[in-house]
Amino acid sequence: FLADALARGAAAALLPDDAFAALAALGRVVRDRSSARLVAVTGSTGKTSTKDILAALCRPHARTVAAEGGLNNEIGLPLTLTRIEPETEVVVAELGMRGLGQIAELSALARPQVGVITAVGPVHLELLGTVANVARAKAEVVDALPPGGTAVVPAGASELEPFLGREGVELVRFGEGGDVCLSLFEPPHLVADVAGTTVALEVPFTARHQARNTLAALAAYRALGLPLERAGEGAAGIRFSAWRGEELELAGGVLVINDAYNANPDSVRAALEHLRERAGGRRTVAVLGGMAELGVHSALHHREVARTLEADVLVTVGELARGYLDAPAAERHHAESAGEAASLLRELLRPGDVVLVKGSRAVALEGIPSALANVPA
Known part of the structure; x- marks a missing residue:
């Protein structure tokens, strides 16, 4: 690695005792210097696609940095944070986990104003044991939000409800019966009711589960204060990460x-x-x-x-x-x-x-x- 870096023009190399801690420290320094609004996306399914959709919707209206592919762990999140520039206005980060406490650690580094939980389901049961523990782990992103922050969560996710008691945080539910719901999906046409505002998009996908992910993205887009009447301007730029449909x-x-x-x-x-x-x-x-x-x-x-x-x-x-x-x-x-x-x-x-x-x-x-x-x- 060092030989390759030097061959490509690196002038020096830092060799910390703990590379993970050093990478986290770099990410923290860049994040602490930035006033960008950050959305942290997690969930049992759909987090990378929701991140991709949200980033595309934001780009016409705000200077946006988004996680590349599925970079969502103790390596991937700091790499995303180090890409923040002084002019960056919105960061869309992705948080993955393999056990309790990991999303809390990543959230402390990311300091999100908006947290998105795309879904709660039977994943990582080898380590977590039950879906209730999966919900508890995912909800750590809600606990990390500041007063006045927004938590975007799936409507009807009964396993998640016991862990949504964070005071001073706005809860926005998406999906059937939620604050953000689907009115029409006839590809390429997608129409959503976003907290009482009708939003129409032309989307470059046909999968119904991606329409659901779009609802979560629209809820986060609204929480960022971006113009709902212009949300469709970025829809044509939606590009999903590799091997996701x-x-x-x-x-x-x-x-x-x-x-x-x-x-x-x-x-x-x-x-x-x-x-x-x-x-x-x-x-x-x-x-x-x-x-x-x-x-x-x-x-x-x-x-x-x-x-x-x-x-x-x-x-x-x-x-x-x-x-x-x-x-x-x-x-x-x-x-x-x-x-x-x-x-x-x-x-x-x-x-x-x-x-x-x-x-x-x-x-x-x-x-x-x-x-x-x-x-x-």
């Missing part, structure tokens, strides 16, 4: 949806719903890797997803994913690796198929779409 058209009209960045029960259900809607009657192929970090109830969660899994062809990848094989798919196959799955798909795919690729990070399915690029018509 990106589409690849192959020979023969085969459409591949690459949603392989990560997977948990809620995100897999949402992706499968999008697969059905996107197919519009065409043959559907679900390529699913296992869902990691679900603890002792892992097999149960895989079976529960399988019960509602509707696909014409199911290809499971890796040992964990065998739990999906009870799904009522017309045709079922299993592969031990992503490479084996790609080889299998080359034989299975037909012209016009719509393919979903989804799995946890550990399964590394993201290379399957490019491996299929030579599928014959």
Whole structure:
């Protein structure tokens, strides 16, 4: 690393005893010197996409710095903070976690005025044990808000409610029955009711779960004091981070949806719903890797997803994913690796198929779409 840095023009190198502490200190210094308003986005699902949507909506109206990709931990957050310039007006940061106390630590570094919790669901159960503990961990971002801050939370998230007692913070709920709700979603048209104001956007996506993420982003956009009547100006600039629903058209009209960045029960259900809607009657192929970090109830969660899994062809990848094989798919196959799955798909795919690729990070399915690029018509 040092040799590469010097070759690219670095004049000197600092070698601290604790690189993590040094990086955090750099981020803290830059943040403390900035008057930018900061939004911290966390959640069991949708946090990176919500961050991407919010950043796009903000950019036409404020000098905006946003986390790149999924940089959301004790390394990623300081890297985001060090990109703040004197003229920066809005920072959209992402906070991830693997256990209790971690979001509190990251929030102390970020000092957000707005906290967004996109969802609470069964993730990291290997460490946290219960969804209630997941909610407790996510709510640490609310506890970190200053008086007058705004917490954006999902409507109807009963697990979260016991942890939302922070005084002096405005609570804004999004989703059905909330302060910010969806009035119309007929891609590219999205219309939302944002606390009584109608906001119309033309969005470059078709997935309904991204429409829900847009509601969270609009709630945060409003909390920043940006003009709701002009929110649509940034919608065309929405670009999602890699492997989060990106589409690849192959020979023969085969459409591949690459949603392989990560997977948990809620995100897999949402992706499968999008697969059905996107197919519009065409043959559907679900390529699913296992869902990691679900603890002792892992097999149960895989079976529960399988019960509602509707696909014409199911290809499971890796040992964990065998739990999906009870799904009522017309045709079922299993592969031990992503490479084996790609080889299998080359034989299975037909012209016009719509393919979903989804799995946890550990399964590394993201290379399957490019491996299929030579599928014959």
